Amino acid sequence: MNLFDYKNYFENELLNFVKLEISNEDIKKSLLYSLSSGGKRLRPWFINSISNEINVKDTLLCEIAIEILHTTSLIHDDLPAIDNSKLRRGRETNHIKFGEYNSILTGDYGFVFPSKILKKLPYGNNIKLNTINAYLNSTLRLIEGETEDVIFEKKGINPAYKEIINMYKKKTGELFGLSFSIPFILKGDEDKSKIFYENGIKFGISFQIYDDLKDILYDSKELGKDVGKDENKKTLISKIGVEEAKKFADENLQNTLISFKSENLHHTLKNIIELKNIIEKR
Numbered sequence: 001m002n003l004f005d006y007k008n009y010f011e012n013e014l015l016n017f018v019k020l021e022i023s024n025e026d027i028k029k030s031l032l033y034s035l036s037s038g039g040k041r042l043r044p045w046f047i048n049s050i051s052n053e054i055n056v057k058d059t060l061l062c063e064i065a066i067e068i069l070h071t072t073s074l075i076h077d078d079l080p081a082i083d084n085s086k087l088r089r090g091r092e093t094n095h096i097k098f099g100e101y102n103s104i105l106t107g108d109y110g111f112v113f114p115s116k117i118l119k120k121l122p123y124g125n126n127i128k129l130n131t132i133n134a135y136l137n138s139t140l141r142l143i144e145g146e147t148e149d150v151i152f153e154k155k156g157i158n159p160a161y162k163e164i165i166n167m168y169k170k171k172t173g174e175l176f177g178l179s180f181s182i183p184f185i186l187k188g189d190e191d192k193s194k195i196f197y198e199n200g201i202k203f204g205i206s207f208q209i210y211d212d213l214k215d216i217l218y219d220s221k222e223l224g225k226d227v228g229k230d231e232n233k234k235t236l237i238s239k240i241g242v243e244e245a246k247k248f249a250d251e252n253l254q255n256t257l258i259s260f261k262s263e264n265l266h267h268t269l270k271n272i273i274e275l276k277n278i279i280e281k282r
Contacts, residue, residue: 001052002271006045010063011036014044017064021117022109030098030106034071037089042275043070046179049268050196056183058122065114065135066182070175072110073142075103082150111139123186130185138178145170152234159234165205168236172211173204195259203256209249212237 001009015036022028044063051059078085078093080100085093095103118132148167152159159167180200184193212235237245253276260269 007041027109034094037091043179047182051183053265056186062182065117069114072107076107138174141170141174164236168205168208169201172208173201176200176204199256199259202252206249206253
């Protein structure tokens with residue numbers, strides 16, 4: 001299933017699940033607003049696509065959990081105390097629509113909710129526990145990466161090149177590492193789950209660099225979100241310049257494709273190559 005077809009299928013499943021599973025109306029309304037605001041659905045799609053190619057079934061709950069986790073991180077990222085963004089995916093950010101207090105609590109809920117979702121997985125206890133642990137570890141690293149990003153900016157710290165890359169690994173790479181590895185965790189293949197986790201991290205680093213580049217090259221109307229907010233942030237672009245950062249991202253992205261070639265994951269590989277322009281201009 002290509003990404004376009006997957007999005008149509010997945011968004012219906014995602015929104016219906018949240019409507020049924022969340023009882024608090026304020027949290028439900030707030031989370032549904034952000035979940036229905038679009039997005040490429042890349043992280044759940046990777047779980048779905050890789051799983052189909054290695055014959056792993058019943059992954060929808062994992063896909064829903066990772067999209068909720070990702071969207072939750074954006075709700076908190078947009079808050080006044082962090083990025084103070086007014087626009088996300090062409091719409092008012094969550095805190096502008098519902099109030100800062102409600103967005104904070106919706107985000108708190110969204111970070112915990114995936115663990116409850118994953119308890120419903122139709123797998124044995126060991127695989128289920130390994131999957132939940134992977135999500136919890138990724139959640140913690142994601143928050144660590146966001147913390148580093150904010151601290152660098154707010155305290156005026158000038159991080160070294162390696163510190164920026166390490167922050168990218170956690171802030172953006174982590175959920176791609178999770179999405180690349182989950183199919184192999186469900187299959188019980190620990191070695192390959194580690195290999196694909198690392199490749200997902202690399203993919204995420206490139207993804208973040210492309211995002212930083214768009215903040216420079218495009219305007220808010222084109223992107224559907226605030227731009228210029230990275231002006232005081234410590235990015236790889238601010239460290240090595242636009243051309244070198246773009247070159248690094250392109251080379252890094254190519255390196256992530258090696259594991260897909262070696263595992264004969266031709267459908268996912270083909271779609272990643274086709275997605276490059278979408279990733280650069282999402």
